[in-house]
Amino acid sequence: MxxxxxxxxxxxxxxxxxxxxxxxxxxxxxxxxxxxxxxxxxxxxxxxxxxxxxxxxNDAGVDLIMDLVDQIHGLRATLRELLAAIEEQDEEVKRRLRGKLDDRVGVRAL
CATH class of the missing domain: 1.10.1660.10 (Multidrug-efflux Transporter Regulator; Chain: A; Domain 2)
Structure with a gap:
């Protein structure tokens, strides 16, 4: 366009x-x-x-918001790449990673 x-x-x-x-x-x-x-x-x-x-x-607020939007999109892209890399691992590695993640999430929930 x-x-x-x-x-x-x-x-x-x-x-x-x-x-x-x-x-x-x-x-x-x-x-x-x-x-x-x-x-x-x-x-x-x-x-x-x-x-x-x-x-x-105002313009300063738009600057800040657009920067944050760009950061979120960048983080989402990085997370997709990380998840794809994890999926390429063997089952034992994936199991250990899931366990570590569960441990961390469980700690934050307390």
Whole structure:
């Protein structure tokens, strides 16, 4: 989706889009000098709109929230990789890891 389609879909003006890109809240791909917005950019932009229009969050708050969202996505990706690596292990290793995890979770529950 190009700039114009993106702005029309979200009903934002060019200045708003430029600020979001300058702030690093959106990171569109660039091809031949033209920005290309993906579905993830649309989802992020909708979140930004919810935060700024509906909830009244200021730019500093949006910065913080978007950084936290990015951290959560990074942690989820790391966890998926860890779980995939565990699944590649033999049954004895998986059993021991599950036991260690159960021990740790049990301690926190107390």
């Amino acid at each position: 190009d700039d114009l389609e993106f702005r029309r879909f979200l009903k934002i003006d060019v200045r708003v889009l430029e600020v979001w890109v300058e702030q690093g809240w959106l990171l569109p791909q660039t091809r031949d000098g033209t920005r290309d917005f993906r579905d993830t950019d649309v989802a992020r932009a909708q979140l930004i709109l919810d935060l700024t229009r509906d909830m009244g969050v």
